[in-house]
Amino acid sequence: MTDNIFNEARKRLHKAMKYMNISTDVEEQLKYPKMSIAASLEIRMDDGNRRAFKAFRVRYDDTRGPTKGGIRYHPDVNLNEVMSLAFWMTFKTAVVNLPFGGAKGGICVNPKELSPAELERLSRAYIQAFRDFIGPNKDIPAPDIYTNPMIMGWMANEYSKIMGMYCPAVITGKPIALGGSKGRHDATGRGGFYVLNILSERLNLHPETTTVALQGFGNAATHCAKLLHEKGYRVVAISDSKGAIYSPDGIDPVSMIRYKQEYKSITNIPLSDNIQTITNTQLLELPVDVLIPAALENVITEENAHNIQAKVILELANGPVNNAADEILIEKGCIIVPDILANAGGVTVSYFEWVQNQTCYYWSSSEVYDKLKTIMDTEALKIWGIKTDHDCDLRTAAYIHALSRLSEAIEASGTHAYFSKKD
Numbered sequence: 120m121t122d123n124i125f126n127e128a129r130k131r132l133h134k135a136m137k138y139m140n141i142s143t144d145v146e147e148q149l150k151y152p153k154m155s156i157a158a159s160l161e162i163r164m165d166d167g168n169r170r171a172f173k174a175f176r177v178r179y180d181d182t183r184g185p186t187k188g189g190i191r192y193h194p195d196v197n198l199n200e201v202m203s204l205a206f207w208m209t210f211k212t213a214v215v216n217l218p219f220g221g222a223k224g225g226i227c228v229n230p231k232e233l234s235p236a237e238l239e240r241l242s243r244a245y246i247q248a249f250r251d252f253i254g255p256n257k258d259i260p261a262p263d264i265y266t267n268p269m270i271m272g273w274m275a276n277e278y279s280k281i282m283g284m285y286c287p288a289v290i291t292g293k294p295i296a297l298g299g300s301k302g303r304h305d306a307t308g309r310g311g312f313y314v315l316n317i318l319s320e321r322l323n324l325h326p327e328t329t330t331v332a333l334q335g336f337g338n339a340a341t342h343c344a345k346l347l348h349e350k351g352y353r354v355v356a357i358s359d360s361k362g363a364i365y366s367p368d369g370i371d372p373v374s375m376i377r378y379k380q381e382y383k384s385i386t387n388i389p390l391s392d393n394i395q396t397i398t399n400t401q402l403l404e405l406p407v408d409v410l411i412p413a414a415l416e417n418v419i420t421e422e423n424a425h426n427i428q429a430k431v432i433l434e435l436a437n438g439p440v441n442n443a444a445d446e447i448l449i450e451k452g453c454i455i456v457p458d459i460l461a462n463a464g465g466v467t468v469s470y471f472e473w474v475q476n477q478t479c480y481y482w483s484s485s486e487v488y489d490k491l492k493t494i495m496d497t498e499a500l501k502i503w504g505i506k507t508d509h510d511c512d513l514r515t516a517a518y519i520h521a522l523s524r525l526s527e528a529i530e531a532s533g534t535h536a537y538f539s540k541k542d
């Protein structure tokens with residue numbers, strides 16, 4: 120993670136702005152986060168010690184609605200990273216036209232080192248610290264790396280206790296029994312699958328002859344892998360933080376999901392002869408048609424971009440390809456389906472969950488999937504159209520698309536031209 124990740128994130132906005140005639144007001148409004156807050160979360164550990172954990176929440180922009188974004192538990196979480204993620208969320212919610220702005224949060228922790236009771240105390244402490252910063256019509260958190268439905272349930276419960284009333288709409292990604300939405304658990308992977316599928320002809324991909332490698336085998340990747348496998352794509356490699364496995368003949372993601380639960384890491388799974396272990400670096404450079412980074416930021420940079428052989432990169436992770444790598448890959452003819460479109464399925468179903476919580480009327484899985492598919496297909500095709508019209512890369516097209524919606528909202532309150540009229 121580089122210190123200038125936020126500046127790097129903003130460069131993508133500036134690239135899109137070159138194709139558009141937007142007012143300086145828009146540029147000013149989107150220059151910095153609306154609000155950032157840091158806190159020290161102090162909890163009692165099981166051994167009696169008291170420990171403090173750094174935590175952050177950033178609300179980037181709320182012109183289009185309350186801010187929305189996940190909470191990440193990771194030892195490397197820092198303010199710069201959270202700001203970049205909140206910035207991306209602002210564009211992501213605009214890409215899929217949700218009535219939300221962008222936010223993000225995180226705790227500097229390795230959750231694998233905590234007991235379940237410590238994890239619960241820490242998650243509740245996050246809500247106690249940020250209780251005035253969040254709210255169902257203000258800022259709505261959700262899961263991200265190493266946070267899950269149970270954690271979201273604890274957090275919703277803590278907020279409700281503080282407010283003295285039931286407030287499920289303060290957070291999304293909750294267990295279904297606690298006001299979660301059907302279809303939220305697989306929404307990010309499913310959304311990415313819908314996007315790849317609707318663009319497959321344009322990307323010249325035919326499932327039966329298309330090989331796929333996924334980096335990271337968590338929430339986003341597992342569900343996408345399963346749907347791709349069902350559609351006939353050949354998943355040849357998967358990985359987790361410990362390492363990767365590869366088989367040119369194909370891997371059955373459904374069995375791997377089961378094995379990963381049993382053996383904890385992909386690298387502990389007893390392998391048949393046709394499956395070999397490789398490193399995460401090797402996985403990224405495999406001769407595959409589609410590469411799906413679904414773990415952390417900045418895994419494809421100027422250091423390894425020249426070695427990437429995939430024709431298409433579907434960014435299920437946020438920010439896996441840096442700007443320098445973008446240029447190298449575009450030059451090589453690789454098409455990158457950008458994060459703000461590819462992984463927007465998660466926030467879209469989070470929006471559905473929020474709507475269901477606010478109306479107390481709950482939808483079936485098929486209603487959720489149909490609505491998700493309509494949104495992902497529609498926005499993916501619009502973005503492809505912008506790419507064609509402007510003869511630009513797909514990421515820039517997605518930013519142009521989001522920026523048009525953001526600038527329309529910002530300019531609706533008046534622009535420099537309106538306020539400087541002297542008649």
Ligand code: NAD
Nearest residue numbers: 264265307335336337338339359360413414436437462465
């Ligand atoms: P997760 O915690 O469920 O899974 C993360 C996976 O990445 C795990 O398999 C982990 O072992 C692996 N991993 C961690 N460090 C790694 C490393 N250095 N190399 C290779 N693999 C590594 O998280 P998730 O929710 O699937 O999120 C993954 C990515 O998708 C993140 O970038 C997140 O921001 C993005 N995303 C998630 C959602 C969502 O709804 N879950 C929505 C939008 C975007």
